[in-house]
Amino acid sequence: MAPGLTRTHRLCVGLSVALLLVVGAGAPNAALPDLAPRGWAPGQLLPVALSPAAVTAVLWTAYLLGGVAVYLGLRGRVAALRSWAVPVGLGVLALLTAPFGSADHVNYLAYGRILVGGGDPWVEAPVEWAGGSDPVTSRVEEPWTTEPSVYGPLATLLHGLAAHLGGDSLRQGVWVWQVVVVLAWLIVRWLLRRVLGPGVHGRVDVLWTLNPLVLGVGVLGAHVDVVAAALAVAAVAVVAGRPGPVGAALGGGLVAGAGSTKFTYAVVGVGVVAAWWVVGHRSARLARLVGSLVAGFAVVAVALHAWAGPHVYDQLVRSRQAVSLATPWRPVLEWARDANGEDTTRLAISLSAAVLAVVLAWCLLRISRPAAPTAPATTTATAAVALWVTACLTLAYSLAAPYSLPWYDLLAWAALPAVRPGIVDVVALVRLVALAVAYVPGRVLGMTPAVEDLTLGVRRGVVPWVGLVLWVVVIAAGARSGSGRWRAPRRAGSSPTPTR
Structure with missing residues (x-):
């Protein structure tokens, strides 16, 4: 550890988190939807009414400081927290604030309200439910008022x-939902500390527990991605902690749970299978484990989807060719659609993005390694490899996807402690800082024209080029790396063999 860097890291974390809490504890603003009346849930704590310009400045400062904090924590190899006092305290503070950075949590409650009321949230538009007079669904904000659940x-x-x-x-x-999110965030820390060796517990706290970006974007934003990430990490923990078909089946059920929360989080199943192969399971044993994983996945997924009905993914299919403003694909869409047509351009972007995601995943795997030996086939080895593969695949998808938002990265950050320190940390950090800054304040309501022009200028004119640079960096690093070619052990107990 470097004491100077450790002190500076703590200072940056404290300042960043304090700024984030001020936004969540203040009056409704351009980042913070109005949820009043509060009922028995916590209400406004601070007599602070931030203007659109002020809330933008505060959040930009918080996220930039957060990025510096994570970088310093990684560079200084900051030690793990000695107790649960700080994480639990942060969780309590989060529950005293209102979510900010988007109005997604209002959508969540609207879809839940439709479900409880006997409707189909994958078909019903919130603005039309109960004739538009429902006290919850009528509060959904633009541009989601007419959109069913995704x-x-x-x-x-x-x-x-x-x-x-x-x-x-x-x-x-919303407060009940915040409790679910905070518990999921704490569970991720608990699981990572159980399945990864003490040598990486400091990374767990730097990258997850004390990461102002994860706190601001995920926990204080009350995004469902935190819950999906917890289910994905739980799948790895169960599979690693209970080697054999029973653990594989239980893990498969949790993979289905993660994917049934947010579709893309089922990628953790690929990480689990890759881990079994890398730590030395072969032929008949590997087939039995994969079969059990698939069976557990099928039981849970089929039950959930049979209950939900045939329209679960209608909205997802309708939006499959969406292109968000802060990705490198947006300039491509705007340049090419006049010449080639809207539909043709969007299809070409979708196909190109799929190819790019594969290339980026290959490069990220080449330039990184799990933060634990891959042999013998211990709990730590299996968990580290599964999370390493999951982190690389998730980060590659986030980098390449035509439609991407900052909270889409949360599974990568939950898995990143299991990756050996290196360039992947930097790539993930630059991307999350850039995307977090791009989507400040986060709502389409409540901004002045000047603030809207400024934030849209950053979102459309700056951040896409950061993403493009990250593509180049990852591909160049992958092309240069010779250490990425290695063979997994032929049997449990042997070591991976580098090849040149």
């Missing part, structure tokens, strides 16, 4: 639970 059946069940417990009060339902 979330999976397990996520929607949890949204329904929050809506049921919250009753007619939007604030009460």
